[in-house]
Amino acid sequence: MKIIIAGAGAMGSRFGIMLHQGGNDVTLVDGWPDHVNAIKEHGLKANLNGEDITVNIPVMLQSEIKSTEKADLIILFTKSMQLDKMLQDVKSLISKDTKILCLLNGIGHEDTIEKYIPMENIFIGNTMWTAGLVGPGQVKLFGNGSVELQNLGNGQEDMAKQLAKILSDSGLNANYSDNIHYSIYRKACVNGTMNCLCSILDVNMAELGATKPAHDLVVTVVNEFAAVAHAEGVDLDTKEVVAHVESCFDPETIGKHYPSMYQDLINNHRLTEIDYINGAVSRKGQKYNIATPYCDLLTQLIHCKEDILGAK
Numbered sequence: 410m411k412i413i414i415a416g417a418g419a420m421g422s423r424f425g426i427m428l429h430q431g432g433n434d435v436t437l438v439d440g441w442p443d444h445v446n447a448i449k450e451h452g453l454k455a456n457l458n459g460e461d462i463t464v465n466i467p468v469m470l471q472s473e474i475k476s477t478e479k480a481d482l483i484i485l486f487t488k489s490m491q492l493d494k495m496l497q498d499v500k501s502l503i504s505k506d507t508k509i510l511c512l513l514n515g516i517g518h519e520d521t522i523e524k525y526i527p528m529e530n531i532f533i534g535n536t537m538w539t540a541g542l543v544g545p546g547q548v549k550l551f552g553n554g555s556v557e558l559q560n561l562g563n564g565q566e567d568m569a570k571q572l573a574k575i576l577s578d579s580g581l582n583a584n585y586s587d588n589i590h591y592s593i594y595r596k597a598c599v600n601g602t603m604n605c606l607c608s609i610l611d612v613n614m615a616e617l618g619a620t621k622p623a624h625d626l627v628v629t630v631v632n633e634f635a636a637v638a639h640a641e642g643v644d645l646d647t648k649e650v651v652a653h654v655e656s657c658f659d660p661e662t663i664g665k666h667y668p669s670m671y672q673d674l675i676n677n678h679r680l681t682e683i684d685y686i687n688g689a690v691s692r693k694g695q696k697y698n699i700a701t702p703y704c705d706l707l708t709q710l711i712h713c714k715e716d717i718l719g720a721k
């Protein structure tokens with residue numbers, strides 16, 4: 410199976426390395442020339458659970474894509490705001506049989522993907538794996554994780570299960586979900602609390618969890634996500650979701666991770682995905698006439714911080 414990782418930053422590199430080590434034919438595609446050139450020249454360097462490794466994986470810039478070889482599977486791992494451009498750039502690698510798996514954080518990416526791919530080839534999901542970019546061609550990977558995914562098109566359950574097996578055979582611990590919209594809202598609750606709060610407060614998840622107001626903040630934000638999800642026909646079990654969110658506080662698992670939004674904004678002064686997480690809930694709240702004051706404020710505070718830091 411020819412797998413393209415479209416967006417080979419921190420997470421794309423993690424999935425690329427694990428799938429490559431699992432014996433798959435993997436190619437990385439990314440738009441950052443320094444990163445792509447570093448991988449071409451020195452291999453992809455990773456600190457994997459404390460061990461330094463170098464993996465030689467084929468890599469190309471989006472501008473180098475040629476249409477000669479079609480992909481069997483394209484795993485999307487761009488930032489939300491890069492998704493549309495990436496889909497335009499990988500169009501020539503897509504045949505009528507190419508499956509697309511989107512594992513980005515955020516809500517509603519299927520609306521963008523549907524513009525380019527027939528529904529029966531679209532698979533969506535989310536992941537609790539973590540990763541960090543140290544610099545061009547270099548990533549830091551620790552801890553464990555999981556993936557949940559499902560087909561969007563009718564009759565594609567077996568293919569979704571097959572994709573989960575391909576990921577699991579490489580150690581990615583993937584499961585078929587029979588209600589992926591629930592899973593995506595549930596994961597969005599993790600990002601809608603951890604990502605913005607850690608970025609605003611300048612802490613990792615374990616440090617956030619050690620503050621007294623953390624629990625009340627999580628409950629309030631999860632309730633806003635749940636109200637909007639309910640209006641869209643997704644009924645979140647808020648108690649279970651809060652427990653899931655708070656499991657991220659554990660320093661023995663992923664608590665020491667600085668969420669991807671922190672890495673973008675605080676470390677790299679890059680624009681964030683806030684408009685696809687809390688910002689998406691605020692917009693949906695307006696649409697359904699549901700008050701979402703915490704999501705509104707958190708979105709605005711992150712945008713303030715982007716301006717203060719001159720994020721690009």
Ligand SMILES: NC(=O)C1=CN([C@@H]2O[C@H](COP(=O)(O)OP(=O)(O)OC[C@H]3O[C@@H](n4cnc5c(N)ncnc54)[C@H](OP(=O)(O)O)[C@@H]3O)[C@@H](O)[C@H]2O)C=CC1
Binds near residue numbers: 418420542
């Ligand atoms: N990191 C994590 O732990 C997790 C992330 N996610 C989600 O996975 C998706 C991908 O995230 P992630 O892998 O963290 O993204 P990264 O920021 O590591 O990489 C995404 C892209 O951003 C660009 N980029 C990143 N850093 C730089 C830089 N310093 N200079 C220039 N370009 C840069 C590159 O593309 P280009 O040059 O084309 O712009 C890169 O492909 C997101 O939706 C995220 O929310 C989900 C779970 C955990």
Ligand SMILES: CC(C)(CO)C(=O)C(=O)O
Binds near residue numbers: 536538599669
């Ligand atoms: C690891 C986790 C779950 C933290 O919110 C994440 O998705 C991210 O860093 O964006």
